[in-house]
Amino acid sequence: PANSVSVWQRDPWTTTAQLGVVTPTAAQPGVKVIISGQGFGAASGSVRFGTTAAAITSWSDRQIVASVPSVGQGSSVVTVTRSGSPTASNGFNFSVYQARLVPVTFTVYNAAPTNPGDNIYLTGNTVELGNWATTPATAIGAMLTNASTYPNWWLTVSVPAGKTIQYKFIRIRADGSVTWENGGNHSYAVPTSGVGAVNVNWQY
Numbered sequence: 001p002a003n004s005v006s007v008w009q010r011d012p013w014t015t016t017a018q019l020g021v022v023t024p025t026a027a028q029p030g031v032k033v034i035i036s037g038q039g040f041g042a043a044s045g046s047v048r049f050g051t052t053a054a055a056i057t058s059w060s061d062r063q064i065v066a067s068v069p070s071v072g073q074g075s076s077v078v079t080v081t082r083s084g085s086p087t088a089s090n091g092f093n094f095s096v097y098q099a100r101l102v103p104v105t106f107t108v109y110n111a112a113p114t115n116p117g118d119n120i121y122l123t124g125n126t127v128e129l130g131n132w133a134t135t136p137a138t139a140i141g142a143m144l145t146n147a148s149t150y151p152n153w154w155l156t157v158s159v160p161a162g163k164t165i166q167y168k169f170i171r172i173r174a175d176g177s178v179t180w181e182n183g184g185n186h187s188y189a190v191p192t193s194g195v196g197a198v199n200v201n202w203q204y
Contacts, residue, residue, distance in 0.1 A: 017045070017080040017089035026095035026127075027068050032057060033094075035064040035080060043083040049076040049094065073098040073127055095127050099160030104188070104196035107154040108143070108169045111202045112181070117174025119143065120153040124167030125185075128159045134170060134178045143169075162192040169202060 020037040027033060035047065044059040047066045057065040064080065077091040111120050119142035123130045133139045143153035159165055166185040170178055183203035190196055 015039070015082065015085055016087045017041070017082050017085070019078065019080050019089040019092050022078050022092050022094055025093075026097060028097045028100070029068045029070045031068050032065055033068060035066060035078065035092075036062065037080065037089065038062055039082065040064060040080055041082040041085075045083040045085065046081045048079050048081070048088070049096070068094075068096060071096055097127060097160070099163060101128065101158035102161040102190055102193065102196055103156050103158050104190060104198060105154060105156045106143075106167070106198045107152060107200070109152045109199070109201045111151045111153050111169060112171040112179055113151065114171060115174070119172055120145070121170050121172055122155060122157065122167060123170055124165055126160060126163070126165055128157060129165065129167055134172070135176070136172055139170065139172070142172075159190050159196075161190055164189045 017039045018037050019035065023034045038061070040059065040061050042061060044056055047054040047056060047064060049069055049071050052069045052071050054066040054069045057067065073096055076094050076096050078094045079088040079091050081088045106122055108120065114120065121139035121141035122143060123132050123134065123139045125132065130139045136142070140157055141155055143155040145153045165188050167188070168185055169181050172178055181203040186200055188198050
């Protein structure tokens with residue numbers, strides 16, 4: 001999540017791989033990812049996204065480069081198994097995207113009033129839009145604003161090309177409480193290429 005770091009430690013006596021982080025944390029099948037950790041061993045073992053094996057590009061004791069396999073969209077747990085070991089590493093939650101992505105700038109005008117520490121977020125019906133998540137760590141944002149544009153907020157998000165998406169804007173207070181805009185879901189047909197733009201009013 002945003003504003004977070006990954007920290008891991010390894011028991012030097014264990015023969016099980018210890019997975020620290022996967023970069024990036026979300027991608028489409030075929031995209032190469034870097035898996036960092038310790039105890040992977042010198043010889044190539046295996047990397048799995050869920051139960052599906054990934055193709056390995058390079059392997060060292062502390063870093064692996066592998067390609068995201070063809071698995072379903074959504075969350076997939078990545079594990080590493082050392083060569084000759086029967087035990088997989090700890091898991092890392094990875095998000096798999098299925099469609100080619102197009103950057104879309106979402107702008108909401110006259111959003112709900114905010115106090116210091118409050119922010120406006122975007123959430124919707126795809127993995128890229130948080131699957132209707134409502135926490136700062138899982139919704140999309142915080143969106144951006146400044147003194148000259150407030151109470152208008154904007155954010156550029158990559159969403160599936162050619163897909164009709166559903167989304168809404170929410171205000172998350174500093175204490176974590178959530179206010180949804182009223183009315184039905186917004187709908188947008190994402191272009192098949194190039195870039196997109198959405199400009200809507202907050203629904204009161």
